[in-house]
Amino acid sequence: MKTPVAVPSSSVSRNAVALIATVAAGAALYWLRDILTPLAMAIFLLIMIDGVKRSVEARTPLGHRWAGIAALTLVVLAFFASIAIIVNGAAGFFGEASGVSQNLGPRIDQIIRDGYALFRLDNPPTAQDLVNGVDVRGWLTTLAFQVQGIASGAFFVLVYLGFLLASQAGFRKKIVTMFPQKAQRDEAVAVFERVRGGVEGYIWVQSVTGAMICVVAWGLMRAVGLQNAEFWTFVIFVVGFIPVLGGAVAGLAPPLFALVQFESYWPAAILLVGLQLILFVVGNFIQPRMQGDNQNIDPVVVLLALAFCGKMWGVAGMFLSTPLAVMAMAILAEFRGSRWMAVLLSGDGQPYAEEKAATRHRAGPEPTADT
Template sequence: MKTPIAVPPSAVGRNAIVVIAVVAAGAALYWLRDILTPLAMAIFLMIMIDGVKRSIEQRTQLPDHLAGIAAVSLVVVGFFAAIAFIVNGAAGFFTDMSGISSGIGPRIDAVIEDGARLVGVEAAPTAQELLTGIDLRGYLTSLAFQMQGVASGSFFVLVYLGFLLASQVGFRRKIVAMFPQREQRAEAMGVFERVRGGVEGYLWVQTVTGAMICAAAWILMRVVGLEHAEFWTFIIFVVGFIPVLGGAVAGLAPPLFALVQFPTYWPALILLVGLQTILFLVGNLIQPRMQGENQNIDPVAVLLALALWGKLWGVVGMFLSTPLAVMAMAILAEFRGTMWIAVLLSGDGKPYADEPESTPHRPPARRPDRVKPPRPGSAEP
């Protein structure tokens, strides 16, 4: 009988503590989601404001405080304009849909009958038979409450954002107090710069490519004659920030509604082929060139992050899943004990964007937990 490998008791206890801590952290994130999701969105907006502010300073030579005011105004106005457009656009869309619901039923029955005939089914069920047992009123009521929750949640996001912006004044002093030695402080600021650079790069790429997709999709929908083309264009832009699921919604939702609106299948087919072509070209030719090393994340890690944060925080978690994965990879790469997790999260095995090609990865040289404390009475290095 082969002798099993002996594992030191200390390693078993340490691994058990790590597992328990991860489970406890996940439970806390889920239970406190009503508090944490507005805070996460506020941090996300603060990073966006910082990037806009630096861009304004570089292009206009405005003073620091004026550039900050302009950046805050642009981001906050854009955020609330997006919320208002979603709420009002959804309300108008569902109002129009309910107004023409008498004509939708026969059209859906015709689509179902044609589809059943293609697969060899003679007696096709009607839409009413398929929807029997489905509480549509309950779903619409739930949707209305979610819209109300979005509006109320945006207020708390604004409150958190105001306090975060106010606390930026003492950020430098806090960094000096937390990391008194110059080397420690440089490493901490390096982590912060990598996190900020990754999030800003993700925002820039998604915004530019989303604008390209929306411009082409709007032209296509207007040519075909799809109703509420502006509403669908904005939805395509918003869901573009959700990995995997965003592309599916953008490429399939307008053609499905075209099936109901038009008496023939050609407009829906044109929309389906056109939107899929646009998404394919942008996603495979333009976006990879723009991403560079800003999103050096494994696709499986992106999918797992989407599922995890979507389960914990719902739609907000889906939007923030990729930026949170970027932040996690940058932080985990700073410590030897968690470097292997950052390597697994990275797309090419190198979490550091500036890493030389000859080395598999760059272990951190010195970390705060391994730096000797300063001698009593010594000055700051």
């Protein structure tokens, strides 16, 4: 009979306390979601402004102050432009779709009949039969509340952003007061740099790869004649920041609308194959090379973070799920009691890029075909 492995009681108690604290923090985040959601979005925008400011300062003759003003102006204008594009684009989308909606019922009936005939099934339902089982009024009411929540949420995001910018000037003094010893202060700054670098890297990678996908998607939609291709292009770019679900929406929504708009199935098939191809190439070849060590997150953690943040904070939480996971891994790795959680969150068991470099240095160069 083998002797059981002795686990120090201090480790058990420390891990239990860390687990209980994590559950309690999750409950608090859910309970305070109405307050914390716009605050999280404001912090996200603040990190974007800081990254744009440093980029403008490095590439232009503008000083520190004017570079900050230029970055703030660019990010706020982009924020308002995104909201305007969503509202006006949606209005134009439904307006241009009015001609399609006149034949919507018969077209859906035809699609259902063709699908049943393809699989040799009998008694296909009609579009009216499907609609009768859906609470359209309740769905529209929910949609109206969602739109109202987006408008009010955008206002509170800007309010929080203004206060964060006002308090940013005293942040360095607070760091000095909190960590009077230089070694501790350098360590705290290093944690902040890791968090900021991970979030900025995520934004950069998603923006560049999203732009690549949008260029190809816009060309395909214009080639087949899909209505309001510009609106769909913007939707594809925005949902690209939502892991897993974003790719599904980008690859399926335009082909589904093409099924209704066109009498032939070929435009929808072209869009489906083309979008899935570009999503596969970007997601499996281009994006991993660009990510590097910025997003060393386990794919299961990405999925769980998406579900957890979506449950807590809705659509805004889905957008912030991956940056929040990056931030959590960087912070948890700094404490001995919670470092094991950072290791579990990481993709290869090494939360920090410098640890990976040190491991490669100790292991020596990788063998080649000639050795």
